[in-house]
Amino acid sequence: MKKVLFATTALIATAGMAAAEVKISGYGRFGLDWNEANDVAGALDNTDATNITSRFRLTFDVSTETDGGVTVGGRIRAQAENRDGAQGRATFSSPQFHVAYGGLRVNVGNIWGAIDSAPGLYLNTTSVGTGIDGMGFNSLAIKGAGFDTFTSAGVGRGGIEAIYSAGGFTGHVSYSKQNGTAGTSTDANGVERTALMLNYSFGDYFVTGAYQSADNGRTITKGGVAVEADDDVIFLAGGADFGQFGATLQLAQTEEADSVTLAGEAEVGAASTVIAWVNSTDIDTGVTAGQTVTDGTAFGINYEYDLGGGVTFVAGYVNTAADDNDNSVQAGLHFSF
Template sequence: YGRFGLDYNEANKNVIGRSDTNITSRLRLQFDMSTETDAGVVFNARVRMQSENRDGNPGRSAPGGDNGFNGARFGVSYGGLTVNVGNIIGAIENAPGLYTTTISTGTGIDGMDFHSLPIKGMNGVGWYWDSYDSDGMGANGIEALYTFSGFTGHVSYSRNNGGTVAGEAKGEARTAIMLTYSFSDYYVTAAYQSSENGPTRVINGKTVETTDGITFAAVGADFGQFGAKLAYGDTEEASSWTLEGNMDIGAASNVVLWVNSTDSEVSTDAADGTAYGINYQYDLGGGATLVAGYVDTAANDSQFQAGVYFKF
């Protein structure tokens, strides 16, 4: 898909040599491949090319100066069971209610730093959990997903090289689990990640592991024209609540409102406090959607974006 628009971000007022108003754009090409054996087992692979421009930097996602492909994900499916290796989805990432029900899965054109997410680290969302990386190599992981009736279970594991022992990979290793149950128009979900050898940070004189012990839980409902969710996330650095509501207006419009309240271990943390946002979408037809979003962050910086998404 393609998307582009204008971004006004008050936080850029503090960055030397960067304007507060910039073009934000992304072009993403996705290549999905699959084949099915005679016994009904499906093998598949996915790879993406992404070209992004943000904050006045057109080569944002192009290390070395060229836009390339991300790390591939390989999967095998049989019935309700799927096993993926490589650039995996991640159990926490896959939890319903983590992202907003908007086209950018955040606010505005490019998500606007995803202040709506309730899993917060110092200075905001740090993506401390394993997640599919559309631009880089992603996790070196393996995961299993099982769906049966309204129940979905998801276990993921990733590991990095490292450490000082020959023959053992003692870099960061992450294990995560997600369970979801859906019934009629409602869902409840919970997810947890534990991590070994991960990054640490000293907070109030105590050393914490930033990617260890991440908890997420959410309840949500979708009645067609209306929807709402309440989500909670907890890390070693902050606990956070997000309440979201969305409503269709007429045949082509949708409005999403959310408010996030974060209690950081450090009171001077920019993520500590209350943030809220509003997202408006209007379907232009032919796969094109007009999107506008406004966010007031916990640090009281305002940000506004308006632009267009289109599928092809």
């Protein structure tokens, strides 16, 4: 009802101009975060193991349609959050614009990114990770490589992407290039990424494949030579929904590591959902400098209870691949509107 009122108000305000649709949506989340890594010898005196984690997000979507049936629109996001005891901060995203017709959509600006849009990459939870805020997203099989994603933190990637859907097929290609920071260099090229994602859904099953090439980004030393850390990223995923139960398998290969994640989902009663996952990562021993990935096994569990009215109780536990001080627990509320 609230969304309808927002859209109606926007239509009245634009009387006499081309009819446009304005939607305001978002969510809020808040809870407690216990992180064992914050309570170890050598940590700062003002670093506590237990902190508040919170976020409030507003997304503004505007669109209009030409006489020929082409949709033109834009998106911008406002967000404020507090994590791990750090001072709260508020940001506005850079804009994303789109043109769509039939099954084709083209985004320009703060793009979504082909890999970030791949089904099976994230968990089917309110945070798309574990707990209230994702808890580090250790369930992702892609390790050590960056990829494009819509960001709320100021300037986005600055790119263009095309998404085409027909029946159970979706194809997504994206390209971005990040300009350098003013005053720091006159010659250095910005990070450049090109990615492709293909997905096919049939009945209660899906399969996904994605690939990314990159230049001018972070480098590591591998086999005695400098290698682009974001280059040659391969991601594969498949999943199924068996009614009360579901499962997803994802595999990824980067210049730093090979990784596999298995996640299982179960509906418990009428309002509860439990998702458990395990990730196994094998680092590339040929990387002699710049390695950012930890070898080993990580696992986690997420519990959600639907309280109605768009409110969900969320609790999560994660044990990372680190040998010590790698446990964290979160619990809180998530509400959407």
